[in-house]
Amino acid sequence: GQNIDQPTEMTATEGAIVQINCTYQTSGFNGLFWYQQHAGEAPTFLSYNVLDGLEEKGRFSSFLSRSKGYSYLLLKELQMKDSASYLCAVRDLGSNYQLIWGAGTKLIIKP
């Protein structure tokens, strides 16, 4: 079956680094997405990985290992505005390229 797992909630300190993990099991794979969602707002796109390795974009980086069905989102130099939910989604070939979503990780940043 299809399954996306990520921690429900994480807490980190302003200025620090946090890593949010995502593991997945799908019938096919055509890319993994990370989204940020602030309370009361729609999700916004952060990153897309389709090949193994690390993609860096400013303070945010995303890593993918297809053989392990594993990804992480790394946030550096945390700011209070990074407090949000972070959603992991996998595009599943076996489901006509649908996005399969994790439940999201609520990240709380403390001063």
Added chain:
Amino acid sequence: GAGVSQSPSNKVTEKGKDVELRCDPISGHTALYWYRQRLGQGLEFLIYFQGNSAPDKSGLPSDRFSAERTGESVSTLTIQRTQQEDSAVYLCASLGGGFFGPGTRLTVL
């Protein structure tokens, strides 16, 4: 258009009434998704349109829910005989789910 738009942004209705929610996707994007998100919860897939293929309706929670899309343009999500548990934000996403509209917040009294 420059992005995905949805209307109305907020809808308050009485239990038992029908509502219609609209999504204007990004021009040329063949894939369109509808999701539902209840307060504090994750995204719940409702329906997926991909070009001229038959839509994937597997996420629609009951026969009170239906959606249409004409070609690669506007889509409407209709909820008949609304119930209080239908209260949620309904999000439309265009092209592989990469671009989300702002959502319609539906409140059923």
